[in-house]
Amino acid sequence: MPPTTIFDIPTPSLILDRAKLVRNIQRMADAARSKNVALRPHLKTAKSIDVARLAMEGQAGGVAVSTLKEAEYFASHGIMDIQYAVCILPDQLERVASIQQQGADLTLITDSVAVTRAICERGKELGANFLVQAELDCGEGRSGVFPDSKELIEIARLAHEASHARFAGVMTHAGHSYQCRSIAEIEKVAEVERSTAVRAAERIRDHGIPCATVSIGSTPTALHARSLDGVTEVRPGVYMFGDMFQAQINSCGVDDLAVSVITEVCSHHASLDRLLINAGALALSKDRSTENMPNDVGFGLVTDARGQLLKHKMKVARVYQEHGQVPLVEGVSYEELPVGTRLRVYPNHVCMTAAMYNHYHLVDSDKGDGCEVIATWPRVNGW
Known part of the structure; x- marks a missing residue:
């Protein structure tokens, strides 16, 4: 059977990039070692x-x-x-x-x-x-x-x-x-x-x-x-994954973000220049931690399915329970993002975003195009 990729899994799903995770972990380990303290993740x-x-x-x-x-x-x-x-x-x-x-x-x-x-x-x-x-x-x-x-x-x-x-x-x-x-x-x-x-x-x-x-x-x-x-x-704790907020307070860079949500365009609203994705408040959280930051990304930064920035910055501007609203920006058309197009969202607050999911779909951006799902890692939820 051909390998499973991020284009085959259900949406919305939680994606974890092992390569970025390992680099983030090493960075913190080096910082703790340089200060002669133990690291308790x-x-x-x-x-x-x-x-x-x-x-x-x-x-x-x-x-x-x-x-x-x-x-x-x-x-x-x-x-x-x-x-x-x-x-x-x-x-x-x-x-x-x-x-x-x-x-x-x-x-x-x-x-x-x-x-x-x-x-x-x-x-x-x-x-x-x-x-x-x-x-x-x-x-x-x-x-x-x-x-x-x-x-x-x-x-x-x-x-x-x-x-x-x-x-x-x-x-x-x-x-x-x-x-x-x-x-x-x-x-x-x-x-x-x-x-x-x-x-x-x-x-x-x-x-x-x-x-x-x-x-x-x-x-x-x-x-x-x-x-x-x-x-x-x-x-x-959050150093392992990073998020858009942490990237703006100098804890990491946007390229270090290890967790994202894969989603799909599910509707167009041409009269209002908006499209909807099938990742809303439950898939992304309602945290607006970048609201007063220089680079406000709404409820998450939108990229293409491979995690590459689009030619114009797009963000999730509003969330409903199961929908996210993404305004079209000048230079981007509906024809470029038809219904069914897969996108990724990099969250504001990864702790809240991850909370609704039972597992990670593991990819590795250091291997191939980073789209193959190489493992599924379970996570525990609840109190």
Whole structure:
């Protein structure tokens, strides 16, 4: 049988370019190595054991996840060092204990003294030993305690002294680095992220409590931090794939984007100079992260099926549940894009785009024309 290509698979489908993925992974690995920190890949976007194996190659062996479903999935595939990077809820602890029974060390994070106390008590009831990290707020304002707070020391003390818990360190995430518009701005945020985590760890140690792990996150800061002195690990995630937003904040280039959606023209609306594709909000997401950027691509950059830019820039300007609206631009005619024409869309926010798909169609742009589907890689979804 002839090989399957991107012209044979159903649309919309999620495409992953292995060649670009490998290069992106290597770039981050080199950045972490140059700063003498461990790399803990955050798999909240990839959600795939096949991607995880590539990202973990040559690394310390730990990963971060954003759902317990991901933790269960990766533990079932033999990954035993997992950080659940969302504040844990007490009613999730029985499920955590079950994952640990598979042999996994599942590190929990919290910014709550009350939850830390519940972790310690529930660990004793379940006969489980829970690893606890304190989450810090380094400026994003989403979650976390401040490094100079009394709550930080109390969280560390409770977990350290408990019979069925262990204090495992501190972590923070500079998600507000996404608001930066230059490398210089990212460097400043990265230094605040670093100093916040290091200062918190030093305070904890000054109270006689070990603080082995000093963990920070964010693809922009992991790549562009001038120094990570005092940090033990970084936890970036979107670096593996990249997206149009990351390309505009200097985390990657458009040519580095490893994930796209293959779609087809399904309708023409000649009176309004628009066409429709069969990839809408569910296939692309409704994220408009490039809206205020110099290169606004609407809900995604439109290219030809091979991923090559069209002769004039086109974008998905509006999404409905199952449709995307693409305005025609001057110099492009309907005759050039008849119904059934296959196109690719490079997303604004790849984490959201990938979330609706159960697998990747793997291609390799370093081999042939990059259109042959060389494998199908499953991904896990849900919570």
